[in-house]
Amino acid sequence: MAAKKRSFGRVRKLASGRYQARYLGADGVDRPAPSTFRTKRDADDWLAERQAELRIGDWFDPDAGKVDFGTYAATWITERGISASTADLYRSLLRNHLVPTFGKVAVADITAAMVRAWRVARLGSGVGPSTVAKAYALLRAILMTAVEDRLIRRNPCRIKGASSAHTPERPTATVQEVYAVAAAIQPRYRALVLLAAFSGLRWGELVGLRRRDLDLAGGTLRVRRNVAELHSGKRLIKEPKSAAGKRTVAVPAVIAGDLSTHLAIYSEHGADGQVFIGAKGATPRRNHFNRLWRKACEEAGIKGLHFHDLRHTGNTLAAATGASTRELMTRMGHSTARAALVYQHATAERERLIGNAVSAAVEQARKQESGPDGHVAGT
Numbered sequence: 001m002a003a004k005k006r007s008f009g010r011v012r013k014l015a016s017g018r019y020q021a022r023y024l025g026a027d028g029v030d031r032p033a034p035s036t037f038r039t040k041r042d043a044d045d046w047l048a049e050r051q052a053e054l055r056i057g058d059w060f061d062p063d064a065g066k067v068d069f070g071t072y073a074a075t076w077i078t079e080r081g082i083s084a085s086t087a088d089l090y091r092s093l094l095r096n097h098l099v100p101t102f103g104k105v106a107v108a109d110i111t112a113a114m115v116r117a118w119r120v121a122r123l124g125s126g127v128g129p130s131t132v133a134k135a136y137a138l139l140r141a142i143l144m145t146a147v148e149d150r151l152i153r154r155n156p157c158r159i160k161g162a163s164s165a166h167t168p169e170r171p172t173a174t175v176q177e178v179y180a181v182a183a184a185i186q187p188r189y190r191a192l193v194l195l196a197a198f199s200g201l202r203w204g205e206l207v208g209l210r211r212r213d214l215d216l217a218g219g220t221l222r223v224r225r226n227v228a229e230l231h232s233g234k235r236l237i238k239e240p241k242s243a244a245g246k247r248t249v250a251v252p253a254v255i256a257g258d259l260s261t262h263l264a265i266y267s268e269h270g271a272d273g274q275v276f277i278g279a280k281g282a283t284p285r286r287n288h289f290n291r292l293w294r295k296a297c298e299e300a301g302i303k304g305l306h307f308h309d310l311r312h313t314g315n316t317l318a319a320a321t322g323a324s325t326r327e328l329m330t331r332m333g334h335s336t337a338r339a340a341l342v343y344q345h346a347t348a349e350r351e352r353l354i355g356n357a358v359s360a361a362v363e364q365a366r367k368q369e370s371g372p373d374g375h376v377a378g379t
Contacts, residue, residue, distance in 0.1 A: 009047040011040060019043040023050050026059045034062070065108025065151040069142075070099050072107050072151075076142050084236055085228040090138055092231050097122060097135040107146050112156040115139070119162060129165035137163035172312045173197065177302050185296035189289070191262035192276050194255045196307065200314030201249070203307065204228055207283050208237065209275040211267060216256050222248050229286055 009023035018036040021043040025031045031050075037043040053059040077090050101118045102110060115136075122132045140157035147155050173181075182193040196206055204226040213222045224246060228236045239246065251259070268274045268281075278284045293307050 008051045011043045011047070013040070021047050023047055025061065026054055027061060031062065060150055060153060064149075065146070066106045067151070068103065069105050069107050069110065070094075070103035072146065073098065073142050076145055083228075083238065085230065085238075088230040088232075089134075093131075093135045093138050097127070097131070098139055102139070107143070107151050110143065110152075110156050112158055115156050116159060119159065133163055133165035170309050170312055171305055172316050173302075173305055173309055174313075177300070177305070178310065178313060180300035181293075181296050181302060181305075184299040186292055188262075188266045188279065189276075189284075189292065191255070191258045191266075193310065194258050195251070197310040197313045198252045198255055198317070199249050200311050200318065202226070202311060203286060207274075207276050210271070211263065211273045211275060212271040214251075214259065214263070214275065216251070216260055216263075219251050219253060219256065220248050221251055227283060235283065 009021060011019055011021050013019055014036065016036075018038060019040050019042070020036050021033040023031055033043070033046055037046065050059070073094055077087055077094075080087070082090075101121075102114075105114075119132060119136060122135070123129065136157065136159070140155060140163060143152065143155045143157055146152050178193065178197040182190045185193060192206060195201065196203075199221070201223065205223050208225040208227045209221065209223075210225075213224060215221065225237055225239060228238060230236065263275065266277065268277060274283065276284060278288070290307065297303070297305055
């Protein structure tokens with residue numbers, strides 16, 4: 001009796017006694033199994049799995065995932081349509097943290113075990129948790145696209161919580177500390193320090209200000225642009241990264257005089273003149289300013305305070321006024337309530353501490369209730 005003709009794929013026995021299986025893929029290419037099989041039954045079972053994938057449309061090209069991660073990641077960044085500053089950050093994370101380990105590895109060969117080992121090695125080498133979390137998040141996003149492109153079946157990045165890192169809460173400068181640093185820093189940057197602390201503007205928004213953006217008579221300023229510095233040193237003048245970033249912020253009257261003096265002495269002339277410029281007339285660079293900042297903090301006797309911490313001061317002061325979540329979001333330039341709620345929580349926590357102190361005072365007073373003779377006990 002003639003053997004039944006196979007309906008899908010082919011199996012042949014090799015001289016070694018093992019079995020080889022082949023089938024015609026959805027792309028019309030003859031596809032061999034990645035390895036031979038010990039028995040004919042094993043080869044038949046493998047072909048049955050491939051046939052099932054083809055029937056339900058779940059077939060993957062076994063060669064698609066052979067592209068190396070470095071090449072795929074570079075293309076991924078180019079095709080994202082992201083801003084130049086974000087692309088610069090991604091390329092830095094790739095270059096310094098991902099490509100050294102995964103660059104030459106085929107996308108399909110990256111395993112969950114490899115990802116876990118990479119993360120442990122990065123943290124063990126002293127790389128900050130925040131940086132490792134950002135690199136992991138980028139790796140996961142790239143490989144998720146590989147899943148969508150049907151290069152791999154499942155994303156190997158499956159470490160719960162690895163894309164976020166707990167960072168210590170940054171200090172919030174007091175009003176006295178702000179003025180101490182402002183007095184110690186070069187006079188041309190005094191107004192910059194005060195405005196950063198009491199308006200909550202970011203560095204890029206501050207150095208992007210033009211004269212026409214300030215309305216000292218009305219007590220407001222408009223945020224319309226942001227200056228971003230790339231790792232190459234190139235600077236980009238762009239709009240804020242979200243619609244919420246474009247905003248009008250009230251300027252506290254207490255620093256109006258400092259701003260007026262600054263405009264008269266240090267700012268560029270003309271309506272489009274830059275408000276904050278360096279001694280040579282150029283837009284200040286962050287690394288140069290940071291040296292001046294650290295020196296001023298040292299002279300003022302303040303340790304561990306970063307310039308960006310001034311933004312926390314401004315936002316905390318704004319929250320303490322009782323501003324609503326929406327009002328804080330507008331002032332801070334955020335499109336979500338998450339950051340605003342952090343400052344409101346800080347204010348609520350302070351209120352709780354005040355309540356506890358009042359409670360302790362009441363308890364202490366009750367312990368000194370009047371005795372039978374009408375006098376407080378112990379007197």
